Amino acid sequence: MRRxxxxxxxVGRGTMYLMALLIALWILIPIYLITMAAxxxxxxxxxxxxxxxxxxxxxxxxLFFLNAYGVLASVRNSVIVALLTLALSLVVGAPAGxxxxxxxxxxxxxxxxxxxxxxxxxxxxxxIPLAVAFIRWxxxxxVISVALVHTAMAxxxxxxxxxxxxxxxxxxxxxAAMVLGCNRLQAFTKVALPLALPGLAASAIFTFVLxxxxxxAATILTLYNRTLPAHLFVQLAASPLPFRxxxxxxxxxxxxxxxxxxxxYLFNLWGITLK
Amino acid sequence: MRRRVLLVLTATLLLGxxxxxxxxxxxxxxxxxxxxxEVPVEVTKIVEVTKVVEKEVMVTPTPVDYGKVAFIxxxxxxxxxxxxxxxxxxxxxxxxxxxxxxxxxxxxDTVMAEVKAGKGKISVIGALHGQFxxxxxxxxxxxxxxxxxxxxxxxxxxxxxxxxxxxxxxxYFIPWMQATYILAANKKALDYLPEGADPENLTWEQFRDWxxxxxxxxxxxxxxxxxxGLLHRFLEGYIYPSYTGGMVTxxxxxxxxxxxxxxxxxxxxxxxxxxSYEFMQEPLLSEEVWLAWDHTARLINAFKERPDDxxxxxxxxxxxxKGFMPVVVGLAMPVTAPNQKGGEALIEYLTRPExxxxxxxxxxxxxxxxxxxxxxVAKGIRLQGEAVSKQAAAPDAIPAMLPxxxxxxxxxxxxxxxxxxxxxxxxxxxxxxVLKEEAEKLQTLMNETGAxxxxxxxxxxxxxQVK
Numbered sequence: 001m002r003r004x005x006x007x008x009x010x011v012g013r014g015t016m017y018l019m020a021l022l023i024a025l026w027i028l029i030p031i032y033l034i035t036m037a038a039x040x041x042x043x044x045x046x047x048x049x050x051x052x053x054x055x056x057x058x059x060x061x062x063l064f065f066l067n068a069y070g071v072l073a074s075v076r077n078s079v080i081v082a083l084l085t086l087a088l089s090l091v092v093g094a095p096a097g098x099x100x101x102x103x104x105x106x107x108x109x110x111x112x113x114x115x116x117x118x119x120x121x122x123x124x125x126x127x128i129p130l131a132v133a134f135i136r137w138x139x140x141x142x143v144i145s146v147a148l149v150h151t152a153m154a155x156x157x158x159x160x161x162x163x164x165x166x167x168x169x170x171x172x173x174x175x176a177a178m179v180l181g182c183n184r185l186q187a188f189t190k191v192a193l194p195l196a197l198p199g200l201a202a203s204a205i206f207t208f209v210l211x212x213x214x215x216x217a218a219t220i221l222t223l224y225n226r227t228l229p230a231h232l233f234v235q236l237a238a239s240p241l242p243f244r245x246x247x248x249x250x251x252x253x254x255x256x257x258x259x260x261x262x263x264x265y266l267f268n269l270w271g272i273t274l275k
Numbered sequence: 276m277r278r279r280v281l282l283v284l285t286a287t288l289l290l291g292x293x294x295x296x297x298x299x300x301x302x303x304x305x306x307x308x309x310x311x312x313e314v315p316v317e318v319t320k321i322v323e324v325t326k327v328v329e330k331e332v333m334v335t336p337t338p339v340d341y342g343k344v345a346f347i348x349x350x351x352x353x354x355x356x357x358x359x360x361x362x363x364x365x366x367x368x369x370x371x372x373x374x375x376x377x378x379x380x381x382x383x384d385t386v387m388a389e390v391k392a393g394k395g396k397i398s399v400i401g402a403l404h405g406q407f408x409x410x411x412x413x414x415x416x417x418x419x420x421x422x423x424x425x426x427x428x429x430x431x432x433x434x435x436x437x438x439x440x441x442x443x444x445x446x447y448f449i450p451w452m453q454a455t456y457i458l459a460a461n462k463k464a465l466d467y468l469p470e471g472a473d474p475e476n477l478t479w480e481q482f483r484d485w486x487x488x489x490x491x492x493x494x495x496x497x498x499x500x501x502x503x504g505l506l507h508r509f510l511e512g513y514i515y516p517s518y519t520g521g522m523v524t525x526x527x528x529x530x531x532x533x534x535x536x537x538x539x540x541x542x543x544x545x546x547x548x549x550x551s552y553e554f555m556q557e558p559l560l561s562e563e564v565w566l567a568w569d570h571t572a573r574l575i576n577a578f579k580e581r582p583d584d585x586x587x588x589x590x591x592x593x594x595x596x597k598g599f600m601p602v603v604v605g606l607a608m609p610v611t612a613p614n615q616k617g618g619e620a621l622i623e624y625l626t627r628p629e630x631x632x633x634x635x636x637x638x639x640x641x642x643x644x645x646x647x648x649x650x651x652v653a654k655g656i657r658l659q660g661e662a663v664s665k666q667a668a669a670p671d672a673i674p675a676m677l678p679x680x681x682x683x684x685x686x687x688x689x690x691x692x693x694x695x696x697x698x699x700x701x702x703x704x705x706x707x708x709v710l711k712e713e714a715e716k717l718q719t720l721m722n723e724t725g726a727x728x729x730x731x732x733x734x735x736x737x738x739x740q741v742k
Contacts, residue, residue: 043560068354069361131388141396219381220388223345223396224373234377239353240554240576 031252038062038249042242065246074231077143078212081227084147085211086204089154094200096155097162098188102171115156123153127220134221141223149221150211157210158203165199166192205262212255341370341617347385348401350452350604351638352376356572359637368624370617379406386609390415395611398618401451404438404603405677405685411441417608418445422622426450429626429644439605448605449622452631452640455601456508457662458482458588459555459574461565465586467492475665477591479517479537486544486566496546499564501573504553507689509568510696512600512675514538516731517593522675524732526717526741527710530594535699535706542700550701559585570602571659575639578655587658589666596671598731604640635660673731680726691717714741 037045041058065071100112123130130149131140139145169192177187218230226234228251236247351360357376365372375397377385382402389395390413400416410416423436423446431450439448460474467488468474472481486498500506511522518534519525546564555569556576567574568590577585590599606622608615624630631642636656641663666672678688695713698704721738728739 045557065354068358128384128388128391131384132392135389135392135394140392220384223347223375223385234381235352235354235357237352237378239355241557243354 031256034245034248034252037242037245040242040245045242045245061242061246062249065243065250068235070226070231071228071250074226074228077146077222077225078228080143081146081150081218082208082211084143085150085154086207088147088151089158089207090200090204092151093155093158093203094162096159097164098166098192100159100163101166112160115159118152119156123149123216127216130217131220140221141225143225143227145221146218146225146227147211149217150207150214153214153217154207154210157206161203161206162196162200165196165203168199169195201262205258208258209255212258339369341368341620342614343371343373344368344399344614344617344621345373345375345397346399346401346621347375347377347382347397349377349379349382349403349406350401350640352378356638363637364625364630364633367630368621370620372621382406383409386410386415387413389611390609393611394613395609396613397609398612398614399621400607400609401604402448402607403677404448404605405679405681407448407605407607408441408680410607410609411443411447415609416447417610417612418447419449419608419622420446422446422449422619425623426626426644429628431626431643435603435643438603448607449626450643451604451606451625452634452643453601453603454571454640455599455663455666456505456513456568456570456590457574457659457666458590459559459567459569459577460586460588461497461559461562462584462586463562464489464497464565474586474588476589476669479514479541479591479593482566482591483537483541483544486541489565490544496544497565498541498545499552499555499558499567500545500549501552501555501567501569502550504555504573505570506696507692508570508600508677510692511678511689513568513590513598514593516598516673516675517591517595518598520595520673521732523717523721523728523739524742527707527714528742531710532706534593535695535710538696539700571641571663572639575656575659578659580655582655582658585655585658587655587662589662589669592669592671596673597666597669598673598675599666600675600677601667602677603643675731676729678726679729681720681724684720684724687720688717691720717741 036054038061039057039059040054041056041060044055044058096115100108134140134145139148173191173195174187177191178184182190213229214227215229215233218227219233222230232247232251236244239247346365348360351357351374357374360374361372365374379402382400383406386395386397386400387410389397390410400410407416419439426436426449427433435450435453436446439446439450441447464485465474467485469481469484469488472485477485486496489495489497500509514534515522515525515531518537519528519530525531546558548558548563552558554573555564555567556574558564559567559574559577560580574587578587590597606625608618608622612618625634626644628642628644631644634640635642639656639659641660667674678685681688691713695709698709698713699706718741721740725738727737728735732739
């Protein structure tokens with residue numbers, strides 16, 4: 001704190017609050033405008049000059065949008081894909097992260113680099129081969145296929161984040177547990193894992209959000225079973241304004257609600273404590 | 276606390292696994308279909324009634340059910356249009372049609388992937404004339420020659436059927452519907468029409484003067500263009516052919532220079548919000564603009580909602596004639612189509628006269644076949660239809676096709692025209708320099724794709740050359 005606020009302290013703090021306010025407005029104003037427009041009737045959205053205050057309240061576009069074909073199904077698909085991705089990437093990623101944190105082995109740095117390098121392949125060039133492979137394996141157009149690709153995309157972050165989480169859990173504690181009679185596995189499950197849980201939860205959140213927002217793979221790998229972003233991406237790109245606002249509002253709200261529930265763990269990951 | 280976190284985590288894991296196991300796809304679709312049928316307020320009731328009738332018909336000895344037909348389309352993508360496709364246009368088809376709207380890139384990748392894998396889910400494809408060549412070249416499409424007789428009997432013009440052959444002896448698509456771009460005018464603007472001008476047969480100069488008169492009388496810029504929408508079609512298919520007689524070959528001729536001077540001059544009276552317009556029906560309805568040029572499907576709500584307030588007008592003419600762009604949408608079937616009979620039946624169904632009229636009424640695309648507009652077609656749509664016919668039948672008409680033969684790079688040609696527009700009209704750069712630089716890019720694109728000229732440019736051997 002002291003480092004951030006040099007001598008002319010009042011000015012410094014004032015500027016900091018001002019910046020914070022600007023950043024907050026930068027994010028909140030679009031959210032406000034989208035929300036207002038989503039709850040406005042069509043003619044208000046088209047009217048000119050436009051007003052910054054809500055003119056009248058209407059659920060017309062939102063309801064049309066909600067009832068439009070495929071929206072609810074795609075929400076359910078999105079949730080399933082996100083949860084599957086979360087589960088798969090933790091099951092595969094957490095042990096890898098633990099290994100990176102605890103053991104010294106030959107080629108460790110290369111291994112770490114290789115994990116990151118998988119992110120260097122743009123999914124765009126992989127799209128057709130991936131789709132072809134999935135069709136041949138009968139996985140095409142299933143939520144599992146999307147979850148698999150999302151897991152592949154999320155793994156690098158999951159592994160690196162969990163490894164730093166496990167580094168934060170003192171090795172001595174595990175050793176002490178083993179001295180007191182635990183075997184290796186028990187020491188991990190009874191001591192290291194509980195201590196690492198908040199961090200793991202945080203990394204799970206990243207995975208969830210990544211999967212929730214991912215459009216490209218989801219669009220290419222599905223036909224009937226679209227996820228919400230894929231469904232919106234296709235339909236809203238060519239839709240009139242009121243539906244875009246409704247769609248924007250619809251994809252915004254779950255993310256915000258989710259953030260409210262999990263921010264404690266996010267702060268935890270960043271080392272800020274929320275009292 | 277920790278225990279609770281652990282609990283939550285295991286619960287999510289379990290839920291995830293459970294959810295994964297419990298995804299019976301066919302059920303999923305059935306459920307959602309029920310949802311759609313509750314959507315449109317008035318239409319739903321009709322749907323339910325017809326359903327009952329259908330069930331009675333099923334009892335008769337010849338039940339026709341073509342089963343599930345997956346229909347991917349780059350047209351009718353907007354939410355409202357897709358809902359109309361599912362809820363109204365396709366509802367009487369004897370089978371279950373899965374209408375899958377897709378953008379061009381996704382559509383092409385999906386079909387290509389299915390064809391490469393040797394099996395797929397898609398049975399019918401609906402796309403623009405200019406969106407098929409890559410698939411034709413890849414051998415992804417079936418020969419539909421056996422459906423041509425049916426299309427001809429229903430009155431599809433030979434010229435359109437010929438388009439579906441791509442210069443081969445095979446029929447790759449059956450013409451489905453058409454659209455074009457026209458002018459829409461608020462009747463309030465008529466008071467400011469330049470003297471001696473016929474609104475149904477304007478020149479581009481008169482059109483500009485019209486906007487100028489409005490500006491001088493009211494102080495408002497009431498002319499609008501969808502700069503954030505399909506402006507490139509205005510440049511490629513309307514103003515370029517009208518002024519230069521060509522699209523690609525005449526890109527940097529002296530006539531083109533004059534044309535850009537004219538656009539810059541006209542732009543003084545264009546509403547500044549034009550930069551953000553995608554669909555002109557919205558600013559027309561809010562009366563932010565009085566005059567606009569756009570795609571018929573993007574103007575249709577204005578004519579539907581207030582048919583007495585708006586005029587549908589053919590595009591103006593230039594020194595070389597009346598450039599206009601007909602948009603042809605075709606139906607094709609991939610070689611991997613899993614439901615051959617259902618697919619062919621769907622093509623037959625969509626080209627029926629009564630279905631074509633419904634398509635026009637619901638989504639604003641015009642019939643490909645000869646139809647008599649019945650009384651129940653809304654007045655606004657009839658207005659549009661008349662403007663479309665007048666535009667196409669004008670003695671000085673210069674039809675300009677959407678770019679053909681550029682394959683996956685067809686977006687790049689649009690960018691060249693749009694860039695030229697931004698640099699000349701918005702950034703005020705020197706016209707000749709910009710045209711010279713952009714013409715080089717255009718030539719490179721033509722050389723690299725080897726695309727021969729398409730109308731209105733005269734046919735060429737080898738890649739189209741910019742003069």
